[in-house]
Amino acid sequence: MNKKYQTIISTDAEKSGLVANWETLQRIFIRPENEASRIALVKYMEQILFGLHDFLQKHVGITREAGLRQLSDRFKNSAIGKHPEKKLADVIQGIIEDIAPHAVNVASPYFIGHMTSAIPFFMVHLATIVSALNQNVVKLETSKIVSVLERQVLAKIHRIIYDFSEDFYDFHIQRPESTLGSFVEDGTLANLTALWVARNRCFPPGPGFEGVEAEGVAAAFRAHQVDRCVILVSRLGHYSLEKACGVLGIGNGNIIPVDIDADNRMDIGALKREIAVIRNQSPGVKILAVVGIAGTTETGTVDPLGEIADVCRTHGVHFHVDAAWGGPVRLSDKYRTLLNGVEKADSVTIDGHKQFYMPMSCGMVYFKDPQAMDSVAYHAAYIARPGSVDLGIRSLVGSRSAVSLILGSAIEIMGRKGYALLIDHGIETAAAFAELIKRRPLFELVTPPELNILTYRIFPGPLKQEWRSTGLEKRKQLTRKLNHINITVQRMQREAGNSFVSRTTLRRSGADDIVVLRSVIMNPLTNMAVLTDILNEQEYLYHRLPET
């Protein structure tokens, strides 16, 4: 045995029989230690695939009752043992029996609070294959066919958004110089990539200036005689845009929130007014981009994308659509028109781990112009050489896994129709849920669903009556009271662990902030019986509040 790699065996390790040495180390790179471990690992794989969620459903609900304090007390030892403490089979068993029950059972049909839900069981197979192959899509030399396949997947999703001609896709799909889109970690990085491209195209190289990417924002502002750079997005924009503006040197204080209309969509008149003010009164201000949202995080609403696109075209401004949530609605024949106008966007964000039902995490950004990402191209001597097919040339991310293999396979397994059924179910169930809420006197529907997200709140009958007959000051008091009720009931329901609805605070101009319960209907097993149970539980909890 190579002495260099031999570890000193402690008395404890000798007793448990677990030792780290060169021989055992080599074995784990080849196969399980012995036949018994092989059988155990296959059994656990089966349990992960088919038994885990059933077990959680039956015995745990949303999550097992245990305080965070109590849980964190168990995870305070920061020392790494010198020798192995457990075999893989024991580790897996420990995760299944001890960790999973305290994680959150996002697969439960009663978990309707966030944009995270059950995934089809085959996703686990696909994710396992991705780990087993361990391709690195940064370059062809570590991914080969996967890079080519990824280009195909990007073209398929690009086509869902832009629907260009067959000739367009034939030409660009495998052309190394064209980039239809890029996989990144998540929606946050997709938005960042879109604004990165928008920034670089806004401050391109010119005489005596090498471009913002090379010289930085201060030099770009000087070269282009700009004092300030802004982006405009509705008040319901996702906070990832703030991060992006921070990272890109634009400054997150330079996001101009555009007012929303009564339906929580960007008020197009307000957008035009904001732009007119900037154009007429602030010649040193450059509008970097306008962002439309296709499925806002809080209310699920879709901005008037076509109209925003027209405004952007008139003013020559980059139009980005954050369709992290709503993008896959384009797959539904029934509801695809809700996203009309997205095809006019210069760039579009879509999350695979949202309505493509992929495991965490898969962000994507698409560009109408296959040359747009040239403005963020990087080369290195050891990879991503000029002219190569390496996908790392035009990508915010360096090393990354082959999530495109999961999405590409999922699309083949589901077909457009499979995804459409999921989208339609979400939208239609949310609409029926809204009607149910309207019929229950204890509740008030606050934002009706356009897609599959809605907000509502507990608003007891007597308080509704009081609200109608009272003035501004008293209404402020009532809002505070209602906010307190809704926060408390949401918390109680979460802690009870049978179901989960999230909460958020809606800001409305000229009125007080209101706390609402937010539900996201994406699990195909969430039906009206489940939703009735959830309302019943909230009603039950409300009646248990002190002094109501």
Ligand SMILES: Cc1ncc(COP(=O)(O)O)c(C=O)c1O
């Ligand atoms: C509209 C919208 N954009 C962007 C994001 C960011 O996505 P991620 O959490 O994948 O970074 C979200 C997340 O919920 C979102 O709802």
